Amino acid sequence: MSTVSATPKSRSQTIRGAHLFVRCLRELGVDTVFGYPGGAIMPIYDALPQSGITHILTRHEQGAALAADGYARVSNRVGVCMATSGPGATNLVTGLANSMLDSVPVVAITGQVATGLMGTDAFQEVDVFGITLPIVKHSYIIRDVADIPHVLAEAFHLAREGRPGPVLIDVPKDVTVAEIEDALTLPVFETARPQLPPAIGLAAEAMAAARKPLFYLGGGIELAGCEDAIRALVDQTGFPFVATLKGLGSVPTDHPQALGMLGMHGNQGANLAVQESDLLIVAGARFDDRATGKLDEFAPHARVIHMDGDPAEIGKLRHADVALPGDLATNLGALAQQLTRLDSGRIADWTRRCAELTTRHAWRYDAPGDFIYAPALLKAMSERGGERLTIACDVGQHQMWVAQHCRFRRPRTHLTSGGLGTMGYGLPAGLGAKLARPDETVVVVSGDGSIMMNIQELATLNRYNIDVRIVLLDNSSLGMVRQWQELFFAGNYSEIDLSDNPDFAALARVFGLKARTIDRRDQVDDALDWLFHEPGPSLLHVRIDPTANVWPLVPPGKNNANMMEGEAR
Amino acid sequence: MSAHFEIHLKSAEGALLRTLGLVQRRGFRVAEMALRGDGDGQMLRLSVDGQGRCPDLLARQIMRLHDVAEVQRIEHEPWQATVADCARALANLVPASSARPIAEMVR
Structure with a gap:
C-alpha cells in the first residue's frame, strides 16, 4: 500500500477539523450518510449542511448502521453511518457486527469526548474503540486534526480492499473543533496486483x-x-x-x-x-x-x-x-x-x-388448509416483482422461505443477515438499498418478531418518502424459536407467544404508510397487485398459520443427508 | 502443545490489544509473551496453546490485521533471548563507536 497522489487545494485561511472531515468524505465519493446527531459529534453535524452530502436521519443508531450495510451491499460502495459518543456509539455495535460477519464495506464515524477527558468517565464517554475491536476490520482514534485526511482515505480503502468489512473512526470533539490550514491533500491507496496461485x-x-x-x-x-x-x-x-x-x-x-x-x-x-x-x-x-x-x-x-x-x-x-x-x-x-x-x-x-x-425434491405449493401459505405467497411475490426486484429480509422462518422460494437472477438483490442473523435487519437494510438503487423495486420481507426490532424506521421511510414495500408475515409468535421448541425441546414453548402484537396495518398508517391486512388465500393475488402498484412506502400485513414450520430441516448435529421433512400447512 | 510466534506490530493505536484479542477469540490461550519496542513499532513474541487448533491458520488470521507487519512461527520460546537480542541489548548499552566489536563478540 502506498500513497501515490493527492488532491491539492491551495487556500490560506484555516478551517475546523469537522469541515475538513466532511470535505474528505465528499472527496472520497460519499453522497449519503445514515446517522443520528448528539453532543460529541455536533461539530461534524455543523459542517454537514451545504456539504453536498445527503444525511438520512434514522430513528435509532442501529438503524443507521444497518441502513449503511444495505446501501453498501446493493451498490458495492462503502456505506457510511455516524453517531455520537456513548450510547450513540454502542447502538451501532450490532450493525457493525452484522457487517463484519457478512464482510460488508462500511465506515462508521463516532463522536468522542475531548481527548483531555478520555479516560475520566466523562459524560457519554465510552471506549467504543475497545468495545468494537472484535467486530471491525480496523479502527482508529483520530488524535490530531492533521491526521484526518490520511485516516479517512485509509479507512475507505481498508473497508473495500481484499475481504471487505467495517472500519470505525472515533473522533474526539476537540479534534473536530481544532483549526487547521485549509489545504486538503488526500492520499490514494493502491491495491496490490492479484497473483495467480501455482495450484x-x-x-x-x-x-x-x-x-x-x-x-x-x-x-x-x-x-x-x-x-x-x-x-x-x-x-x-x-x-x-x-x-x-x-x-x-x-x-x-x-x-x-x-x-x-x-x-x-x-x-x-x-x-x-x-x-x-x-x-x-x-x-x-x-x-x-x-x-x-x-x-x-x-x-x-x-x-x-x-x-x-x-x-x-x-x-x-x-x-x-x-x-x-x-x-x-x-x-x-x-x-x-x-x-x-x-x-x-x-x-x-x-x-x-x-x-x-x-x-x-422440487418445492410443492399445494399445501392443504385455508391459511395463506407463505412459500406460495413469496414465490408469487418474487415473480410479480419483475426483473428489477431487490428483496431485503429479516431473520427467522420468513428468511428461510425467502431463500427457498424467491427467484434471484442478479447478484446483490438478496439482502439477508447471513452471519450474525440480526433480527431487525430487513427494514433499515431495505431503506438503505432503495436509496442506493432508486431504480430498483425494493421489498422488505419481515416477520412479526423482527419488524418490532427496528419498527421506528417506518418513520424514516415516511420522512423521506422512501419507496419501500413491506411484506410482513405474521404468525403471532417467534416462529423459528417455536419450531425448534416443538421439534427439539419436547414442545415446551417458552416465551415465543406474540399474540398480543399490535395491529400492524394500523401501526403503519400511524407512521404515515399505506397498509392493508390479508388472512385468506383468495386475497393474495389482489394484495400483491396492490403492493406493486400503489406508489410510496407501504406495508402488506399477512396473517399466516401460527403452527407453520420451515421444511426441510437438518437437525442440529446431523449430517445434511438426514433432513427432516414435515407437512406443509 | 505450544506454538511460538514473532509478530511485528506497526505503531498503531490498539495494535497489541487487537492482536491478543484475536488470538484468544480464535481459541488459543496465551501462555507466555514478551514485548519490546522495535523501530517504529513493536516486536511481540507469543507462546500459545491451541488445544488442537492449527497454529498456521492462526498465523494467517493474525496476518490479516492491518496493524501487523509480519508474523513468523519461531522454534524457541518467546522469553528466551536470542543471540541477536543479546547483541542488540549490548549495542544499546555502549557508545555507538564500540557497539560493533561487542556485537561481534557475542556472535
Whole structure:
C-alpha cells in the first residue's frame, strides 16, 4: 500500500477539523450518510449542511448502521453511518457486527469526548474503540486534526480492499473543533496486483478428472464482483452447482444447472448432491456450520478445491486438497483458460442424477388448509416483482422461505443477515438499498418478531418518502424459536407467544404508510397487485398459520443427508 | 502443545490489544509473551496453546490485521533471548563507536 497522489487545494485561511472531515468524505465519493446527531459529534453535524452530502436521519443508531450495510451491499460502495459518543456509539455495535460477519464495506464515524477527558468517565464517554475491536476490520482514534485526511482515505480503502468489512473512526470533539490550514491533500491507496496461485493447473486437472463435480458458491462471489466469471465457468463446464444463503443470485437461481441452496434449510436435492459428489469446487464460501451440518460427515467422498479472497478461510474448517487463495475473478478466469478439453460424457451420469434429485425434491405449493401459505405467497411475490426486484429480509422462518422460494437472477438483490442473523435487519437494510438503487423495486420481507426490532424506521421511510414495500408475515409468535421448541425441546414453548402484537396495518398508517391486512388465500393475488402498484412506502400485513414450520430441516448435529421433512400447512 | 510466534506490530493505536484479542477469540490461550519496542513499532513474541487448533491458520488470521507487519512461527520460546537480542541489548548499552566489536563478540 502506498500513497501515490493527492488532491491539492491551495487556500490560506484555516478551517475546523469537522469541515475538513466532511470535505474528505465528499472527496472520497460519499453522497449519503445514515446517522443520528448528539453532543460529541455536533461539530461534524455543523459542517454537514451545504456539504453536498445527503444525511438520512434514522430513528435509532442501529438503524443507521444497518441502513449503511444495505446501501453498501446493493451498490458495492462503502456505506457510511455516524453517531455520537456513548450510547450513540454502542447502538451501532450490532450493525457493525452484522457487517463484519457478512464482510460488508462500511465506515462508521463516532463522536468522542475531548481527548483531555478520555479516560475520566466523562459524560457519554465510552471506549467504543475497545468495545468494537472484535467486530471491525480496523479502527482508529483520530488524535490530531492533521491526521484526518490520511485516516479517512485509509479507512475507505481498508473497508473495500481484499475481504471487505467495517472500519470505525472515533473522533474526539476537540479534534473536530481544532483549526487547521485549509489545504486538503488526500492520499490514494493502491491495491496490490492479484497473483495467480501455482495450484491452478492442479485444480484444472482435478476438474477434468472428476466424475461427480459440483460448484459450491458463496457470498464471496458478490463481494469480489466476479459473478460474470463464475457464470462463464459454470456454463463452460456444465457442472451443477449449489449456493449458500449468501451465494444465492451469484448465478441465477433458475439456471438449468442450479440445484438450490444447501444446508440446514436447503433443498434436499442440493444437500444429497453434495453428499454424493466427488469434487467440490468452492468459490467464496467458508464452510459455515449452517451450510455443512455435521462437518465431519459433510461431502464425505469429495476432494475440495477452495478458492477464496481471504487466505485465512482456506483450510479453516475443511481441508483443501487444492488451495487457490487470492483474487477470485483472476483465479476463475485462469481456470477457464486451462479447462480447454473437458469431456462432457464423463459427467453425463452425474448430471442426470442431479436432474433427478432436482425433480424429486422440487418445492410443492399445494399445501392443504385455508391459511395463506407463505412459500406460495413469496414465490408469487418474487415473480410479480419483475426483473428489477431487490428483496431485503429479516431473520427467522420468513428468511428461510425467502431463500427457498424467491427467484434471484442478479447478484446483490438478496439482502439477508447471513452471519450474525440480526433480527431487525430487513427494514433499515431495505431503506438503505432503495436509496442506493432508486431504480430498483425494493421489498422488505419481515416477520412479526423482527419488524418490532427496528419498527421506528417506518418513520424514516415516511420522512423521506422512501419507496419501500413491506411484506410482513405474521404468525403471532417467534416462529423459528417455536419450531425448534416443538421439534427439539419436547414442545415446551417458552416465551415465543406474540399474540398480543399490535395491529400492524394500523401501526403503519400511524407512521404515515399505506397498509392493508390479508388472512385468506383468495386475497393474495389482489394484495400483491396492490403492493406493486400503489406508489410510496407501504406495508402488506399477512396473517399466516401460527403452527407453520420451515421444511426441510437438518437437525442440529446431523449430517445434511438426514433432513427432516414435515407437512406443509 | 505450544506454538511460538514473532509478530511485528506497526505503531498503531490498539495494535497489541487487537492482536491478543484475536488470538484468544480464535481459541488459543496465551501462555507466555514478551514485548519490546522495535523501530517504529513493536516486536511481540507469543507462546500459545491451541488445544488442537492449527497454529498456521492462526498465523494467517493474525496476518490479516492491518496493524501487523509480519508474523513468523519461531522454534524457541518467546522469553528466551536470542543471540541477536543479546547483541542488540549490548549495542544499546555502549557508545555507538564500540557497539560493533561487542556485537561481534557475542556472535
